[in-house]
Amino acid sequence: MVGTTESGPPGTSAWWAAHAERLERRRPRVDGLTIERIVDEALALVDGEGLDALTVRGLAARFDTSSATLYRHVASRDELLVLLVEQVLGEIRLPDPSLAGRTKVLELSTEFRRVLLAHPNVVDALRAAPLNGPNAVRCADAGLANLLDAGYPPDLAIPAYLAMIDYVLGSVFFRSAGGDPQPFPPAPEGAPTLEANWSEVAESESEKVFAFGLEMFLTGLDRLTGR
Amino acid sequence: MVGTTESGPPGTSAWWAAHAERLERRRPRVDGLTIERIVDEALALVDGEGLDALTVRGLAARFDTSSATLYRHVASRDELLVLLVEQVLGEIRLPDPSLAGRTKVLELSTEFRRVLLAHPNVVDALRAAPLNGPNAVRCADAGLANLLDAGYPPDLAIPAYLAMIDYVLGSVFFRSAGGDPQPFPPAPEGAPTLEANWSEVAESESEKVFAFGLEMFLTGLDRLTGR
DNA sequence: ACCTGAACACCGTTCAAGT
DNA sequence: ACCTGAACACCGTTCAAGT
Numbered sequence: 073m074v075g076t077t078e079s080g081p082p083g084t085s086a087w088w089a090a091h092a093e094r095l096e097r098r099r100p101r102v103d104g105l106t107i108e109r110i111v112d113e114a115l116a117l118v119d120g121e122g123l124d125a126l127t128v129r130g131l132a133a134r135f136d137t138s139s140a141t142l143y144r145h146v147a148s149r150d151e152l153l154v155l156l157v158e159q160v161l162g163e164i165r166l167p168d169p170s171l172a173g174r175t176k177v178l179e180l181s182t183e184f185r186r187v188l189l190a191h192p193n194v195v196d197a198l199r200a201a202p203l204n205g206p207n208a209v210r211c212a213d214a215g216l217a218n219l220l221d222a223g224y225p226p227d228l229a230i231p232a233y234l235a236m237i238d239y240v241l242g243s244v245f246f247r248s249a250g251g252d253p254q255p256f257p258p259a260p261e262g263a264p265t266l267e268a269n270w271s272e273v274a275e276s277e278s279e280k281v282f283a284f285g286l287e288m289f290l291t292g293l294d295r296l297t298g299r
Numbered sequence: 300m301v302g303t304t305e306s307g308p309p310g311t312s313a314w315w316a317a318h319a320e321r322l323e324r325r326r327p328r329v330d331g332l333t334i335e336r337i338v339d340e341a342l343a344l345v346d347g348e349g350l351d352a353l354t355v356r357g358l359a360a361r362f363d364t365s366s367a368t369l370y371r372h373v374a375s376r377d378e379l380l381v382l383l384v385e386q387v388l389g390e391i392r393l394p395d396p397s398l399a400g401r402t403k404v405l406e407l408s409t410e411f412r413r414v415l416l417a418h419p420n421v422v423d424a425l426r427a428a429p430l431n432g433p434n435a436v437r438c439a440d441a442g443l444a445n446l447l448d449a450g451y452p453p454d455l456a457i458p459a460y461l462a463m464i465d466y467v468l469g470s471v472f473f474r475s476a477g478g479d480p481q482p483f484p485p486a487p488e489g490a491p492t493l494e495a496n497w498s499e500v501a502e503s504e505s506e507k508v509f510a511f512g513l514e515m516f517l518t519g520l521d522r523l524t525g526r
Numbered sequence: 527a528c529c530t531g532a533a534c535a536c537c538g539t540t541c542a543a544g545t
Numbered sequence: 546a547c548c549t550g551a552a553c554a555c556c557g558t559t560c561a562a563g564t
Contacts, residue, residue, distance in 0.1 A: 085486045102528080128557060139557075140530050149557065196423070199473050204485045212483070213490035216500070220492065230499050235470075235512030237483065242469020243462075246426050256439070256464065258431045259312045263440035265447065272457050273443070285462030285516065288523065292515030295522050329547080355538060366538075367549045376538065 082151040083201025105135060105145055111155045118156065118193045123249045126152065153197040158205035160194050163187045166214050173222025174290065180218055181240055181286055184211070188244045195248035198241070224293060232293055239289070243282045309378040310428025332362060332372055338382045345383065345420045350476045353379065380424040385432035387421045390414045393441050400449025401517065407445055408467055408513055411438070415471045422475035425468070451520060459520055466516070470509045 079090030095107070113134050118126050128149055132142045146152050164187050167179040188195055203212070215237065219229035246255055257273055260266035266273060306317030322334070340361050345353050355376055359369045373379050391414050394406040415422055430439070442464065446456040473483055484500055487493035493500060 083482075085488060127555085129555085138530060140532095140559080143558075144529075199475070199482050202482050202485065204488075206489070209485045209488070209490045209493075212485050213487075213492050216496065217492040226496055226499060230496060230503060231508045231511040232515070234484075234500075234503055234505075234508045235466075235515070238469035238472065238508070239462075239466050239512065240469065241472045242465035242467065245465065245468045245472065248426070255310075255426050255429050257461075258429065258436045258439050260440075261312060261431075261436070262433070263436045265440045265444040266436075269443065269453055269457060272453060273461075276458060276461055278461075281458045281461045281465070284458040285466065288459070288462070288517075288519030289512065289515050290519070291522055292518035292520075295518055296515070354536085356536085365549060367540080367551095370539070371548075 081201065082148065082154040083204060085202075085204045087154075088204055088206075101144075103135075103137065103141060103144075105137075105141075107145055107155065110135075110142065110145055111152070111159055114152055114156055115159055115191070115194070119191055122193045123196055126156075128152075150201060153200045154205070156194055157197050157200075157203070158207050160187060160191045161203075161205065161207040161211060163190065164207070164211050166211070167218070173218055173220075176218040177222055177236075177290065178286060180211075180215055181236055182283070185240050185243055185282060188240070189247065192244065192248045195241070195244055224297060228293060228297065232289075236286075236289070239285060243278070243285075247278070308428065309375065309381040310431060312429075312431045314381075315431055315433070328371075330362075330364065330368060330371075332364075332368075334372055334382065337362075337369065337372055338379070338386055341379055341383055342386055342418070342421070346418055349420045350423055353383075355379075377428060380427045381432070383421055384424050384427075384430070385434050387414060387418045388430075388432065388434040388438060390417065391434070391438050393438070394445070400445055400447075403445040404449055404463075404517065405513060407438075407442055408463055409510070412467050412470055412509060415467070416474065419471065419475045422468070422471055424476075451524060455520060455523065459516075463513075463516070466512060470505070470512075474505070 080086040098106075110131070114126055114131055117131060117134065126149070128139045128142055128146075131152075132139045135142075146155075164180075164183055167176040167183070169176075171179070203209075216229065216233045219233050220226065222229075224232060257266060260270050260273075307313040337358070341353055341358055344358060344361065353376070355366045355369055355373075358379075359366045362369075373382075391407075391410055394403040394410070396403075398406070430436075443456065443460045446460050447453065449456075451459060484493060487497050487500075
């Protein structure tokens with residue numbers, strides 16, 4: 073991308089600041105492309121065909137143009153991933169502030185998971201770069217605030233916060249980018265315990281498993297804090 | 300790979316059966332290559348340079364040969380990923396059977412996580428194909444057996460089992476393939492709650508966070524089962 | 527100043543031609 | 546029968562040459 077001022081790698085705070093400036097300074101282009109249109113199209117492409125299908129060439133083709141032309145709007149494929157993630161995180165609706173803390177904790181976790189499952193092919197991009205976009209920061213702050221609001225002391229709320237983020241990500245892992253429909257659990261041949269419980273294991277709904285795990289976790293927290 | 304009998308996609312039970320047969324039928328090759336040597340080298344490559352660096356051409360180069368030659372031993376890059384995953388899962392040591400059930404649950408989860416963190420670049424390959432290899436099946440069966448052995452009834456043990464696998468995977472997500480060193484949490488600019496707790500958040504050890512989450516989860520299970 | 531065809535250094539995979 | 550150079554259809558990214 074010609075004329076880009078140095079701003080560090082995509083996704084860093086410095087890059088986000090420079091990005092905001094670029095958006096303000098921009099003038100109309102003859103090709104009619106904007107970052108917004110490009111990211112929208114990229115998300116449609118990734119949702120439909122997977123993260124690997126997001127190639128600069130392929131995306132350019134959707135606009136009937138060449139990769140070189142796209143590079144006048146986006147500095148790299150990595151930058152595209154950063155913008156894609158921020159766009160998806162923007163779909164997360166924070167719980168009503170007036171709700172009880174524990175309810176907000178449950179709701180935000182479930183909402184985070186819902187949005188990731190709405191865009192499973194984007195999940196891998198979450199770790200491609202730092203998560204310093206406005207939407208990421210907004211959600212990250214709310215997550216910790218909710219736990220504190222629920223009354224858990226900081227020395228429990230903080231590890232609980234970090235553990236819950238891991239849990240949400242793990243709960244979508246096998247259904248995310250490039251994932252086989254059912255990689256796990258394995259066929260139970262040669263696995264006596266799995267075989268004996270196979271119908272219950274195979275029929276488990278991931279939604280219910282997630283809610284169960286979340287509830288167990290919070291119940292443990294409650295017991296530890298004497299509730 | 301010439302002469303491969305049809306056996307379904309890599310990672311399926313049918314494929315594993317055919318794979319075992321192939322290993323038995325094989326005769327020495329003039330190039331001196333074996334699947335074992337290829338997988339060992341692939342793992343070294345992935346551990347050192349990431350999953351994306353595992354290219355058929357690049358791997359062939361490590362044996363001073365061409366990609367076409369490698370394709371006489373391995374049918375596809377996907378097959379390589381399946382074998383890589385199985386190799387890594389083979390490093391998981393199951394807990395001593397004589398230990399208490401709850402202890403075994405904690406130990407196996409921690410061991411699973413340890414092995415994944417020893418090969419963070421392999422983690423993504425876990426969902427590339429079904430997990431029906433002998434090592435995967437062995438570990439999967441032990442995981443459920445341990446929970447039942449701990450005394451949790453099947454209708455709790457099964458969702459607990461599935462939730463715990465998700466949790467382990469989530470706990471390594473941000474440190475796995477292609478992951479930035481520290482993508483999360485974000486820099487706390489504009490995030491008042493994160494900012495107020497920043498030193499505690501930033502200094503959290505992922506090992507401790509993981510153990511905390513696991514303990515909370517099992518404590519919740521204990522309470523639900525009246526313990 | 528802005529745009530882009532063509533090139534560079536890569537991919538996974540196949541197969542005809544060699545031994 | 547076994548092996549592999551060369552090709553096919555792709556990548557991300559750059560830049561000289563055009564307008």
